[in-house]
Amino acid sequence: MRIKKRKRQNRAVKFYTACCGFRKPFRVFCCGTFVHHLVDRRITPADHVLSQLLGSPVKLFTTRCIIAELKRLGPSYTEALDAARSLVIARCGHEEIKGGDACIRDLIGKTNAEHFFLATTDYGLREKFREVPNTPIIYASENAVMLESPSAFQRSYVKNMEEKRSHLSSLEDKILNRRKFNEENSDTEKEGTEDQQTIKKKKVRKGLEVKDKVQFKRKRAKGPNPLSCLKKKKRENTSTPPKDGNGNSGKKRNRKRTRSKSNKSKQASQAEN
Numbered sequence: 001m002r003i004k005k006r007k008r009q010n011r012a013v014k015f016y017t018a019c020c021g022f023r024k025p026f027r028v029f030c031c032g033t034f035v036h037h038l039v040d041r042r043i044t045p046a047d048h049v050l051s052q053l054l055g056s057p058v059k060l061f062t063t064r065c066i067i068a069e070l071k072r073l074g075p076s077y078t079e080a081l082d083a084a085r086s087l088v089i090a091r092c093g094h095e096e097i098k099g100g101d102a103c104i105r106d107l108i109g110k111t112n113a114e115h116f117f118l119a120t121t122d123y124g125l126r127e128k129f130r131e132v133p134n135t136p137i138i139y140a141s142e143n144a145v146m147l148e149s150p151s152a153f154q155r156s157y158v159k160n161m162e163e164k165r166s167h168l169s170s171l172e173d174k175i176l177n178r179r180k181f182n183e184e185n186s187d188t189e190k191e192g193t194e195d196q197q198t199i200k201k202k203k204v205r206k207g208l209e210v211k212d213k214v215q216f217k218r219k220r221a222k223g224p225n226p227l228s229c230l231k232k233k234k235r236e237n238t239s240t241p242p243k244d245g246n247g248n249s250g251k252k253r254n255r256k257r258t259r260s261k262s263n264k265s266k267q268a269s270q271a272e273n
């Protein structure tokens with residue numbers, strides 16, 4: 001049975017560290033009745049007992065309001081009062097001292113942002129704080145200290161938070177899918193519900209237009225090069241025929257040559273003459 005309880009409590013600690021952001025050393029908030037119970041039953045030293053329970057070093061906290069409450073309870077609580085005074089005093093922000101329950105409620109608030117383990121022997125308080133998310137509850141039995149496993153409400157709260165996170169990512173997936181559809185079919189746009197999506201679509205379209213224009217310009221720029229190739233071909237054609245056209249028809253070249261020859265012949269004839 002002890003091993004089973006131990007495993008259950010370790011699982012609870014893992015739940016609060018993994019899902020609720022609790023970090024070591026754990027902060028344990030001790031209410032007046034809990035301190036009194038530990039002192040009365042000699043479950044001491046308290047920090048050692050609680051660190052063994054949670055498997056981690058702990059810091060024990062209380063408030064001025066709780067110390068004042070212990071003082072009000074009379075001489076039977078003097079030992080508990082001294083023990084409470086040795087704890088770290090958390091700032092509850094109450095200028096006028098309040099009752100212990102009200103002070104704890106204000107300190108932990110709606111979501112226990114400070115990540116306190118709440119240590120109490122008051123069953124009513126335990127019931128109330130089972131309905132507060134991220135609030136582990138430590139209670140004391142006759143001779144031992146125990147950690148409650150997370151309540152159904154706390155588990156469902158964590159699940160809901162996780163689902164919300166996953167829901168956001170699914171929305172992002174939808175947006176991505178719509179983007180893909182828009183890229184494939186830019187004309188079909190009937191579902192324009194969200195402004196951000198429409199803005200993103202427009203951005204995608206603009207990007208596509210710009211890319212197309214740039215591509216066309218590049219193609220046009222590539223065009224002139226073949227013209228230069230054609231010119232080269234013409235030159236080649238002009239240069240090749242004379243080799244082949246020496247025998248077939250080289251009137252022009254013949255003329256040129258004849259001219260050159262005639263000139264040369266004239267020059268030669270002139271020289272001869």
Ligand SMILES: [Zn+2]
Binds near residue numbers: 064065066092093098
């Ligand atoms: Zn207070």
